[in-house]
Amino acid sequence: xxxxxxxxxxxxxxxxxxxxxxxxxxxxxxxxxxxxxxxxxxxxxxxxxxxxxxxxxxxxxxxxxxxxxxxxxxxxxxxxxxxxxxxxxxxxxxxxxxxxxxxxxxxxxxxxxxxxxxxxxxxxxxxxxxxxxxxxxxxxxxxxxxxxxxxxxxxxxxxxxxxxxxxx
Amino acid sequence: xxxxxxxxxxxxxxxxxxxxxxxxxxxxxxxxxxxxxxxxxxxxxxxxxxxxxxxxxxxxxxxxxxxxxxxxxxxxxxxxxxxxxxxxxxxxx
Numbered sequence: 503x504x505x506x507x508x509x510x511x512x513x514x515x516x517x518x519x520x521x522x523x524x525x526x527x528x529x530x531x532x533x534x535x536x537x538x539x540x541x542x543x544x545x546x547x548x549x550x551x552x553x554x555x556x557x558x559x560x561x562x563x564x565x566x567x568x569x570x571x572x573x574x575x576x577x578x579x580x581x582x583x584x585x586x587x588x589x590x591x592x593x594x595x596x597x598x599x600x601x602x603x604x605x606x607x608x609x610x611x612x613x614x615x616x617x618x619x620x621x622x623x624x625x626x627x628x629x630x631x632x633x634x635x636x637x638x639x640x641x642x643x644x645x646x647x648x649x650x651x652x653x654x655x656x657x658x659x660x661x662x663x664x665x666x667x668x669x670x
Numbered sequence: 671x672x673x674x675x676x677x678x679x680x681x682x683x684x685x686x687x688x689x690x691x692x693x694x695x696x697x698x699x700x701x702x703x704x705x706x707x708x709x710x711x712x713x714x715x716x717x718x719x720x721x722x723x724x725x726x727x728x729x730x731x732x733x734x735x736x737x738x739x740x741x742x743x744x745x746x747x748x749x750x751x752x753x754x755x756x757x758x759x760x761x762x763x
Contacts, residue, residue: 575694577698
């Protein structure tokens with residue numbers, strides 16, 4: 503059994519105008535620029551993706567989060583994720599009112615010293631809305647900035663979000 | 671005059687972070703303590719500030735005008751200290 507890696511491209515992140523949204527932002531470095539989603543330090547900002555679940559044997563889906571801090575060199579960032587699974591040709595509900603499964607979160611501590619160093623953490627998603635191989639998966643991803651556990655000042659940058667699962 | 675409400679302090683705290691003024695090594699609770707202490711300090715010194723204003727200004731100025739003069743002076747000092755955007759406009763926020 504191998505692992506399937508499904509990167510959710512930063513450039514494909516979607517905003518819901520009814521919800522405070524993470525902001526796609528180009529960060530210019532000395533030698534290259536990169537695209538990130540910026541998440542505020544005071545207000546919960548959210549972005550969304552959609553991806554097919556291909557070659558999925560079932561079980562936990564891991565969300566691998568690569569992130570950096572815009573300015574801070576200490577503190578904790580609390581990330582959260584929710585998914586909603588839809589089976590084509592079977593599920594009859596409207597996508598417009600589809601609900602997410604219960605959120606799952608992780609608190610990740612800044613490793614210190616340098617603001618825009620890359621850090622990595624994971625969330626083992628077990629609230630999968632009965633996702634199955636071939637389903638369409640909708641992903642809600644956010645920084646739980648209003649939670650007391652989130653102590654890092656300034657924006658947090660999502661550098662990459664990847665879903666991982668075991669193949670069939 | 672009273673201190674800012676918790677919501678108002680939280681709003682200033684959020685704006686301070688969004689403006690990029692926060693020292694990199696501080697956490698959000700540590701920054702918030704700075705906001706709270708600053709507001710408390712202002713509140714504790716309202717009477718002494720008023721007493722320090724010379725006549726006839728003290729007697730002629732309204733409380734709003736006294737805060738305006740304080741704001742103008744602090745904004746100017748902020749510009750002198752290199753605070754981006756401090757008092758850049760002519761008006762009082």
